[in-house]
Amino acid sequence: MLAEAGTSIPEVPAWRPPSYWPFVAxxxxxxxxxxVFPWAFTIWMSLHEWKIGAPPTFVGLANYLRLPRDTRFxxxxxxxxxxxxxxxxxxxxLGTLAAVVFNTHFPLRxxxxxxxxxxxxxxxxxxxxxxxxxxHPQLGVLNYLLSLVGISPQLWVFHPATVIPSxxxxxxxxxTPLVMLIVLxxxxxxxxxxxxxxxxxxxTHWQVFRYISAPMIAPFIFIAAMxxxxxxxxxxxxxxxxxxxxxGTASETINLYLYSVAFVYYDVGYASAIVVVFFALIVALAxxxxxxxxxxxxxxxxxxx
Amino acid sequence: MKNxxxxxxxxxxxxxxxxxxxxxxxxxxxxxxxxxxxxTTLEVNLIKGPRGDLLQKYASEFTELTGIKVGSExxxxxxxxxxxxxxxxxxxxxxxxxxxxYHVQKRQFEKAGWLADLTGFMKDPKLxxxxxxxxxxxxxxxxxxxxxxGEMHSLPxxxxxxxxxxxxxxxxxxxxxxxxxxxxxxxxxxxxxxPANGIYGFVGRGLRNANMTLWTNFFLNYGGExxxxxxxxxxDGPEAIEATKLYxxxxxxxxxxxxxxxxxxxxxxxxxxxxxxxxxxxxxWAPPVExxxxxxxxxxxxxxxxxxxxxxxxxxxxxxxxxxxxxSTKKEAAYLYCQWAVSKTMGARLLQSGGGVPFRAxxxxxxxxxxxxxxxxxxxxxxxxSAKISKLGLPVIIPVAEFRDLVGAALTxxxxxxxxxxxxxxxxxxxxxxxxxxxxx
Numbered sequence: 253m254l255a256e257a258g259t260s261i262p263e264v265p266a267w268r269p270p271s272y273w274p275f276v277a278x279x280x281x282x283x284x285x286x287x288v289f290p291w292a293f294t295i296w297m298s299l300h301e302w303k304i305g306a307p308p309t310f311v312g313l314a315n316y317l318r319l320p321r322d323t324r325f326x327x328x329x330x331x332x333x334x335x336x337x338x339x340x341x342x343x344x345x346l347g348t349l350a351a352v353v354f355n356t357h358f359p360l361r362x363x364x365x366x367x368x369x370x371x372x373x374x375x376x377x378x379x380x381x382x383x384x385x386x387x388h389p390q391l392g393v394l395n396y397l398l399s400l401v402g403i404s405p406q407l408w409v410f411h412p413a414t415v416i417p418s419x420x421x422x423x424x425x426x427x428t429p430l431v432m433l434i435v436l437x438x439x440x441x442x443x444x445x446x447x448x449x450x451x452x453x454x455x456t457h458w459q460v461f462r463y464i465s466a467p468m469i470a471p472f473i474f475i476a477a478m479x480x481x482x483x484x485x486x487x488x489x490x491x492x493x494x495x496x497x498x499x500g501t502a503s504e505t506i507n508l509y510l511y512s513v514a515f516v517y518y519d520v521g522y523a524s525a526i527v528v529v530f531f532a533l534i535v536a537l538a539x540x541x542x543x544x545x546x547x548x549x550x551x552x553x554x555x556x557x
Numbered sequence: 558m559k560n561x562x563x564x565x566x567x568x569x570x571x572x573x574x575x576x577x578x579x580x581x582x583x584x585x586x587x588x589x590x591x592x593x594x595x596x597t598t599l600e601v602n603l604i605k606g607p608r609g610d611l612l613q614k615y616a617s618e619f620t621e622l623t624g625i626k627v628g629s630e631x632x633x634x635x636x637x638x639x640x641x642x643x644x645x646x647x648x649x650x651x652x653x654x655x656x657x658x659y660h661v662q663k664r665q666f667e668k669a670g671w672l673a674d675l676t677g678f679m680k681d682p683k684l685x686x687x688x689x690x691x692x693x694x695x696x697x698x699x700x701x702x703x704x705x706x707g708e709m710h711s712l713p714x715x716x717x718x719x720x721x722x723x724x725x726x727x728x729x730x731x732x733x734x735x736x737x738x739x740x741x742x743x744x745x746x747x748x749x750x751x752p753a754n755g756i757y758g759f760v761g762r763g764l765r766n767a768n769m770t771l772w773t774n775f776f777l778n779y780g781g782e783x784x785x786x787x788x789x790x791x792x793d794g795p796e797a798i799e800a801t802k803l804y805x806x807x808x809x810x811x812x813x814x815x816x817x818x819x820x821x822x823x824x825x826x827x828x829x830x831x832x833x834x835x836x837x838x839x840x841x842w843a844p845p846v847e848x849x850x851x852x853x854x855x856x857x858x859x860x861x862x863x864x865x866x867x868x869x870x871x872x873x874x875x876x877x878x879x880x881x882x883x884x885s886t887k888k889e890a891a892y893l894y895c896q897w898a899v900s901k902t903m904g905a906r907l908l909q910s911g912g913g914v915p916f917r918a919x920x921x922x923x924x925x926x927x928x929x930x931x932x933x934x935x936x937x938x939x940x941x942x943s944a945k946i947s948k949l950g951l952p953v954i955i956p957v958a959e960f961r962d963l964v965g966a967a968l969t970x971x972x973x974x975x976x977x978x979x980x981x982x983x984x985x986x987x988x989x990x991x992x993x994x995x996x997x998x
């Protein structure tokens with residue numbers, strides 16, 4: 253065939269446009285318009301002193317040098333890490349537990365499972381408004397419930413020390429079902445044989461979970477943790493609707509501070525610098541999770557060996 | 558067709574006559590040519606609240622008067638401020654008239670040159686009714702509306718004074734007299750405070766940013782000045798520390814728990830539920846407080862000027878204005894609207910409904926207008942008393958939002974036990990470079 257082509261058409265053009273280019277072009281265009289350009293523009297803005305209403309002036313890295321001295325920013329980084337850490341650990345822990353429970357057979361299991369995943373389906377802002385009422389120190393139902401068991405009323409989201417745990421409570425309530433669903437899927441995929449042999453060997457419930465279930469569902473837990481981390485780090489709606497970052501700045505995460513700088517103070521240049529640092533932080537967090545995964549070989553069903 | 562037109566004219570006439578009957582004065586005397594811009598359509602951007610709602614409600618009267626159609630957009634304060642800045646920056650805003658919050662936006666709008674100069678319009682008898690003169694606005698209003706060259710870039714519309722709301726029933730029960738000074742106020746709050754029965758002596762804003770409006774009234778009465786002669790901010794001085802100590806004491810020792818998250822709404826709820834004996838906030842909340850459907854204390858609330866501090870007696874003052882963007886192509890028609898918004902008829906309605914207080918002396922001093930006020934006479938007395946001691950409640954700077962956020966956060970921190978001097982110092986150091994940068998630009 254080749255020889256034949258060579259002889260019958262002697263003059264092959266020296267250069268032909270690769271046939272796949274037309275197919276790549278639309279995607280390339282979209283990617284550069286919605287990802288590359290905004291990114292480049294953000295970095296460009298972060299190098300300028302630019303307040304809306306005034307022309308931008310180039311200031312080099314001055315915006316970045318402002319960051320470490322800006323106590324509000326530094327605090328917001330810690331708040332973000334604390335908030336993210338807690339809202340990964342709690343839903344993943346409770347969600348795994350719930351999945352193990354819902355994996356066993358008991359009456360009305362389907363109905364209870366259905367009820368359990370309801371919080372996930374509600375709108376975050378609506379949830380936040382309801383929780384705000386529940387948190388109210390005088391009129392809220394939470395303090396009433398505490399009073400029934402003899403605990404003195406708490407300030408919940410109205411005190412700097414308790415505001416982040418209280419917000420995490422809302423986040424946990426809403427997102428534990430998602431973790432449960434993912435892990436439950438994992439449990440359903442585990443073959444029955446290991447359990448049967450464990451039963452024959454007389455393993456306890458804890459031993460069955462620790463040495464059979466846990467290693468086999470670890471990849472699923474990892475995925476759930478990853479999804480939770482991404483969600484928690486970018487969380488805005490619940491915090492904004494309940495506390496707006498308060499009291500004071502006690503629950504101000506990077507996202508909320510960023511919103512203030514960009515859309516309340518109109519300091520676009522500085523806000524862009526925060527975005528760049530925030531992005532680096534997210535990449536670092538995701539990277540470390542991936543690293544942990546590789547180190548522990550959680551992706552192999554064999555478990556942490 | 559002809560019939561219809563004449564009927565319309567009759568209706569317009571009767572509406573004007575109705576307004577005349579209400580205020581007892583010629584509503585639009587020796588008139589400019591109101592109909593000159595008939596057929597124009599204006600877009601009006603207003604802030605949600607008693608003042609914005611009032612203009613929207615009566616917009617049809619303006620249309621009958623001028624033949625100008627009005628599209629009113631009424632949006633919540635925070636969103637309106639963001640939208641205004643973004644649209645005005647673009648140079649081609651979608652609105653021809655804009656509601657300005659002077660205490661937040663004055664310096665920002667002025668430096669950017671976003672609003673049209675109205676000085677020429679005001680001198681033109683074809684455009685301006687003879688009763689609308691610069692001198693008719695109070696000094697505070699002119700301070701808000703004029704730029705440093707003395708040009709009017711907006712019309713002062715409604716002023717908000719801070720006053721003391723007090724629950725007469727709770728005061729009588731404990732035999733406490735209305736406090737005239739801060740010391741008496743603290744003593745009264747301590748005496749009235751009865752947490753075991755869910756009654757608290759004082760309530761006020763604790764939420765970051767919102768709390769600044771209350772705190773500055775304390776600051777002013779301790780003799781505080783926001784800026785020194787060189788334009789440096791002075792919120793870490795002895796006056797500020799004293800004011801913060803008072804603020805901390807009242808809101809932690811004698812207030813309902815959780816005030817760190819209270820804005821005016823939560824504070825008002827505490828007052829209207831009969832849970833708090835005193836509240837200091839803007840004059841505009843009297844209508845809901847006196848509404849028996851929304852308040853358990855309707856008819857039991859007294860109104861007074863804010864108690865005096867050791868260095869003076871002031872009422873922290875905030876204000877709204879109405880102006881025209883430089884980018885509007887219908888400035889004359891828009892000016893007619895602004896003029897109507899601050900007219901005697903609309904000013905009387907504003908005052909009588911309790912939603913705000915006009916800046917114009919001719920409205921405030923009018924006996925018939927005063928008689929029509931639906932709020933208790935004590936309320937009107939507190940308004941007139943506050944007008945005499947009014948002082949701007951926020952510094953006239955560009956980064957007002959940052960100022961309120963940073964110092965406000967320091968105040969909120971003191972509510973959970975932080976030391977006032979340390980927190981103010983910290984806020985001051987964060988805010989100073991921001992202010993310097995904004996003035997340099």
